[in-house]
Amino acid sequence: MQSLGLTDTYLSLVLPSAVSVFNILVLRAFFMGISPELTESARIDGASDLRILLTIIMPLSRAVLAVISLFYAVGYWSAWFNASIYLTDQEMMPLQNVLIQLVQKNTEAPTGLQQAVRTGQLSSLGLQMAVMVLALIPVAVASPFVQRHFKKGMLTGAIKG
Structure with missing residues (x-):
C-alpha cells in the first residue's frame, strides 16, 4: 500500500479484501448450476448476452x-486490522478501531466516560x-x-440433483 501511495486513504481499507476466493467459489457453483437450456432458448429468441444476463441470470x-x-x-x-496497519490519521479510523481502543484502554475514552469509570458511576x-x-x-x-435469502443462497450449487 505504501508503494502504491494508498496509505491514509479509504482505498487501502477496501482494496486488500475486495475479492474473496470463497465468495467467488460460491458464485461459480451457483452459476454452474443454472440450466444451459435457459440461455440457449433466449439465444434462439434473439436475446443478446447482456439481455440474457439482465433478464434471466x-x-x-x-x-x-x-x-x-x-x-x-x-x-x-468488522474489519479493523487493515485500518490499524494502513491508517495513521485518527480522523479516518473506522468505528471498530475506536471501539477497540475504548475496550482495551479506558484511558483513551472520551473525558466524560473516563470520569464515570474513575468515580465508579460506570464500571469498566x-x-x-x-x-x-x-x-x-x-x-x-x-x-x-437477508435472512430469507441466506439458506437458499448458501445451498444453491451445493446440492446436485
Whole structure:
C-alpha cells in the first residue's frame, strides 16, 4: 500500500479484501448450476448476452447475491486490522478501531466516560459491554432482511440433483 501511495486513504481499507476466493467459489457453483437450456432458448429468441444476463441470470441469482452482499458487509463492518496497519490519521479510523481502543484502554475514552469509570458511576466491564452491543447493532438490524435469502443462497450449487 505504501508503494502504491494508498496509505491514509479509504482505498487501502477496501482494496486488500475486495475479492474473496470463497465468495467467488460460491458464485461459480451457483452459476454452474443454472440450466444451459435457459440461455440457449433466449439465444434462439434473439436475446443478446447482456439481455440474457439482465433478464434471466440476475433475477435467478438474487438469493446468492444477497448472501455475498451480507458476507462483504459483515466483513467490512468488522474489519479493523487493515485500518490499524494502513491508517495513521485518527480522523479516518473506522468505528471498530475506536471501539477497540475504548475496550482495551479506558484511558483513551472520551473525558466524560473516563470520569464515570474513575468515580465508579460506570464500571469498566459495563463500558466494554456497551461498546460490544454498539458494534453488533448494525449487523443485527441488517441480517433479518437477508435472512430469507441466506439458506437458499448458501445451498444453491451445493446440492446436485
